[in-house]
Amino acid sequence: MFSYKGEAMHHFLKPFIAFCLTVTSTTIVFGQSAIDVSAEGNFTENLQEALILAEPDSVIQLPAGRFELATALSLDVDGITLRGAGMNETVLSFKGQVAGSEGLLVTSDRVRLEAFAIEDTPGDGIKAKGVDQISMVNVRVEWTNGPVATNGAYGLYPVESTNVLIDGALVKGASDAGIYVGQSQHIIVRNSRAEYNVAGIEIENCYFADVHDNVATHNTGGILIFDLPNLPQMGGHTVRVFDNQSFANDTVNFAPEGNIVATVPRGTGLLVMANNNIEVFGNEFSENASANVLLAAYPREYNDPSYNPLPRGVYVHDNTYGRAGFDPDMQVAELIAPLTGVPIPDIVWDGAVDGIWSAFFGPDEEDRIVIREAEGVTFADLQFVKGMILPWDVSPNFNISEYAGTRAPIMPVKLAQEAE
Amino acid sequence: MLLRSACFCAVLFAVIVSFTTRADVDDAALMSARPARQLSAYGLFENAPKQTPTAGVVPYDLQVPLFTDYAEKYRFVYVPNGTAATYDDTEVFAFPVGSVLVKTFAYPADMRAADENVRLIETRLLIHQEKGWNAWAYVWNEDQTDATLKVAGTMTSVDFVDDDGIPQSINYIVPNKNQCKGCHSLNGKLSPIGPKARNLNKDFGYDGSNWNQLQWWQDKGILKGLPAYDSIPVLPRINDEAAPLDHRARAYLDINCAHCHRVEGPGSTSGLFLTYGEQNPTTWGYEKRPVAAGRGSGGFSYDIAPGDADSSIIVHRMKSIDPGVMMPEVGRTTVHAEGLALIRAWINDMK
Structure with missing residues (x-):
């Protein structure tokens, strides 16, 4: 009797519970501020429908769990927060992706992505294009096979965007750059970790960026500040790189050739290429086998009269430097080591300047490269331009005191989404 | 009886009305x-x-x-x-x-x-x-x-x-x-x-x-x-052998690529613009280096390597069906053999 009753209860409860679950978890309530995406049924369709039909300014909540997706996700509704249960708890795996060149594409404004992971996309991880106010917080993008050339190019990839925040992110295995911000303005990348990428953190053709309190390790190059020709936004400027740790960037370059990062030597702590008005301070650089800090001109031929290939107005001060330059790679081995010897100095500037006057007497004051570091920090100006004019007098200038001075500090970046 | 036929007529009328309304766009x-x-x-x-x-x-x-x-x-x-x-x-x-x-x-x-x-x-x-x-x-x-x-x-x-x-x-x-x-x-x-x-x-x-x-x-x-x-301008058909190869190739790229690859389009970040009227050779790909191509570069240096289609990134991406490489990014899961042949011929013919 007892058992019969129990069984009856069981029979009754099971469908009832199932019914409750269906109602509470699959129903997407529109016009309200919170949407729970169901783990039941076709997760990709549930999530993509939520991303399309959500009212502006809603929160879309992802369940904990591991989900396999075959097609790219995209978001084009303003004001959405897409939030998971944690970067290790909510995992969207794109290992079997058959369509779409990224895992998630965001094209709407005021979007916050938080607490989930994207794994193994054939293309980029998360791309935000043309967004005003994009925040990527406590997200993880990872290629789980380690650093191999068949991994996607970029992990976190905001481009042509304004008010970009990347905070507390983890990116591993990108075959180009783990955290890549391109052709954007007003950017903060902080408290994030990039490892086993070709470039850990790359800021390219950007205006007003703060890169701070990040860890870049086991990449080919830790932090790159680049400016490239033939792009809609050029003339990268006003970037601060401070209080980061960039150490033991020891992964052999695995970027497909043709890409600019394929030229980055293994063991680069920081590489500033072209750009204007850059401040580098409070960072710890160590165990970077090619060099801790490189300041260089764009190395390739280009056909763009509006482009300036030189790093100008760079101010490097109050950083700490551990062992580096002990096993140089690629151009550092071929072009720099023969001039400086090994180990390569902590800071190397190629000395490419604008014209003969600058080659002999130094660049104009506002374009000067200023180095103010503790005693014992080593430096070389390779004087490439002077060397081209006077090939018999190509010895680098190791005298760091000739480059001493100060520059006015760059003002902190303020983001619209963090305004009080 | 009269009532019944009235009903019948009403129903018939309703059916006719519904047919006529159906024949209009709503x-x-x-x-x-x-x-x-x-x-x-x-x-x-x-x-x-x-x-x-x-x-x-x-x-x-x-x-x-x-x-x-x-x-x-x-x-x-x-x-x-x-x-x-x-x-x-x-x-x-x-x-x-x-x-x-x-x-x-x-x-x-x-x-x-x-x-x-x-x-x-x-x-x-x-x-x-x-x-x-x-x-x-x-x-x-x-x-x-x-x-x-x-x-x-x-x-x-x-x-x-x-x-x-x-x-x-x-x-x-x-x-x-x-x-x-x-x-x-x-x-x-x-x-x-x-x-x-x-x-x-x-x-x-x-x-x-x-x-x-x-x-x-x-x-x-x-x-x-x-x-x-x-x-009125006109694009040549891609199989119209009487039309110049250059025009046919640019027409193909215009229709298949330029909706994204133009300064106002989703592909603006690349700086590669393929509209039919684009005049700047670097901008339409001639010895243009990739920007954010990643694996899409295929190890090649230029979008178009003149005279060498098989070392050109455009060709590499057109012949791929890998989502991390292929172009266009959406809209196809197979290779367009005829389009690929056209672009190959165009690049190989280029000085």
């Missing part, structure tokens, strides 16, 4: 913020399974179509009575609010008999509403009687025999609304791509004989501002 349904669940609700077709449009819904064709896995496409335009699109010599015509562009994707069982055993896959609507263009995809049911809205897109397998008699099986992807915008985007707003003067300037069979499409549209009152015939 403007209100088109303008509603909520899309209809079924394609039939819009009244765009007199006979949807046969793709016979309602009066006022005008079929058309393009000189150079976008490649989408060899699908057959049936295109229609609807412009509300009393309004007209405005001619433009380079951009998409300015269609008035209330206009709809209709495109049905279909596969014949055998491409060598394109009109027989045709399976309708999806019908996409681009509707010009008060707030701008809106895109919806309707997926045809198995019985081919009606199509149902699919907001999040879907995948379906399609089998057909190709032009060479070889059986093909593809994983056809119905795009979601955002993926539509992945191509249909101009300055961040959803926008049509195809109906441009240079691509519409061709003959089409209307009422049993051939008419220039633009002339026909103007005569039907749905297009205004058409200039003299000889001043």
Whole structure:
């Protein structure tokens, strides 16, 4: 009797519970501020429908769990927060992706992505294009096979965007750059970790960026500040790189050739290429086998009269430097080591300047490269331009005191989404 | 008895009325913020399974179509009575609010008999509403009687025999609304791509004989501002051997790439702009280096390496079906052999 009753209860409860679950978890309530995406049924369709039909300014909540997706996700509704249960708890795996060149594409404004992971996309991880106010917080993008050339190019990839925040992110295995911000303005990348990428953190053709309190390790190059020709936004400027740790960037370059990062030597702590008005301070650089800090001109031929290939107005001060330059790679081995010897100095500037006057007497004051570091920090100006004019007098200038001075500090970046 | 026949007449009348209303496009349904669940609700077709449009819904064709896995496409335009699109010599015509562009994707069982055993896959609507263009995809049911809205897109397998008699099986992807915008985007707003003067300037069979499409549209009152015939630009067909190779290749890139690869499009970040009128060689790819191509570069240095198609990134990406490499990013799961051959020949011929 007892058992019969129990069984009856069981029979009754099971469908009832199932019914409750269906109602509470699959129903997407529109016009309200919170949407729970169901783990039941076709997760990709549930999530993509939520991303399309959500009212502006809603929160879309992802369940904990591991989900396999075959097609790219995209978001084009303003004001959405897409939030998971944690970067290790909510995992969207794109290992079997058959369509779409990224895992998630965001094209709407005021979007916050938080607490989930994207794994193994054939293309980029998360791309935000043309967004005003994009925040990527406590997200993880990872290629789980380690650093191999068949991994996607970029992990976190905001481009042509304004008010970009990347905070507390983890990116591993990108075959180009783990955290890549391109052709954007007003950017903060902080408290994030990039490892086993070709470039850990790359800021390219950007205006007003703060890169701070990040860890870049086991990449080919830790932090790159680049400016490239033939792009809609050029003339990268006003970037601060401070209080980061960039150490033991020891992964052999695995970027497909043709890409600019394929030229980055293994063991680069920081590489500033072209750009204007850059401040580098409070960072710890160590165990970077090619060099801790490189300041260089764009190395390739280009056909763009509006482009300036030189790093100008760079101010490097109050950083700490551990062992580096002990096993140089690629151009550092071929072009720099023969001039400086090994180990390569902590800071190397190629000395490419604008014209003969600058080659002999130094660049104009506002374009000067200023180095103010503790005693014992080593430096070389390779004087490439002077060397081209006077090939018999190509010895680098190791005298760091000739480059001493100060520059006015760059003002902190303020983001619209963090305004009080 | 009288009452009964009155009833019968009323029913008959109601049926007739409902038939006549069905034969009109439902403007209100088109303008509603909520899309209809079924394609039939819009009244765009007199006979949807046969793709016979309602009066006022005008079929058309393009000189150079976008490649989408060899699908057959049936295109229609609807412009509300009393309004007209405005001619433009380079951009998409300015269609008035209330206009709809209709495109049905279909596969014949055998491409060598394109009109027989045709399976309708999806019908996409681009509707010009008060707030701008809106895109919806309707997926045809198995019985081919009606199509149902699919907001999040879907995948379906399609089998057909190709032009060479070889059986093909593809994983056809119905795009979601955002993926539509992945191509249909101009300055961040959803926008049509195809109906441009240079691509519409061709003959089409209307009422049993051939008419220039633009002339026909103007005569039907749905297009205004058409200039003299000889001043309307035209793209060469890609298989028209009489047309210069350079023009055919640029026409192909214009239609298949330039909706993204233009300064106002989703591919603006690349700096590679492939519109038909682009004059700067670096900008259209000549010895242009990749920017954010990643694996897409294939290890090559230039989008176009003159004289060396197989070392050109454009070719590498056109012949790939890997989502991390292929271009275009969406809209195909197979390689367009004819398009690839054209671009190869063009680059190999280049100095």
